[in-house]
Amino acid sequence: MSxxxxxxxxxxxxxxxxxRVTELVEKHAPGLPASRIHLLKGDPEALIPxxxxxxxxxxxxxxxxxxxxxxxxxxGNTAEWVLTQVDCxxxxxxxxxxxxxxxxxxxxxxx
Numbered sequence: 396m397s398x399x400x401x402x403x404x405x406x407x408x409x410x411x412x413x414x415r416v417t418e419l420v421e422k423h424a425p426g427l428p429a430s431r432i433h434l435l436k437g438d439p440e441a442l443i444p445x446x447x448x449x450x451x452x453x454x455x456x457x458x459x460x461x462x463x464x465x466x467x468x469x470x471g472n473t474a475e476w477v478l479t480q481v482d483c484x485x486x487x488x489x490x491x492x493x494x495x496x497x498x499x500x501x502x503x504x505x506x
Contacts, residue, residue, distance in 0.1 A: 411435065438472050444480035452483050459487045 416434055420427050432503075433450075435442045447455055459474045476486050 409434075424483045440476045440480075443477045447481045447483055452481075454486060455481060456486045456488065459489060 397415060413434060414484070416432060433446055435470065443457075446452070455477070457474045457477065474485070478485050
């Protein structure tokens with residue numbers, strides 16, 4: 396791809412992300428001021444903690460998908476890293492339809 400094509404794709408992707416974030420906000424937090432919504436471009440593990448500190452964020456909401464290993468059943472790599480780097484509350488969510496591969500089973504009754 397040429398640099399022009401890459402730039403065009405990047406702009407298109409950013410516009411799509413903005414549209415999706417706007418839809419989510421309108422559905423789940425109508426009336427939230429645009430100044431409270433931050434769509435960052437770059438390494439989330441560096442950008443999110445920095446923004447949280449600069450803006451004195453009290454609650455950070457992050458979507459999580461998964462990661463390798465048993466710990467990934469609970470939280471993704473990025474969310475786990477961010478959690479260790481911020482001084483605010485963090486609420487993580489899984490996507491609709493997510494089914495955990497870990498089940499909580501009741502202990503077997505002894506005879």
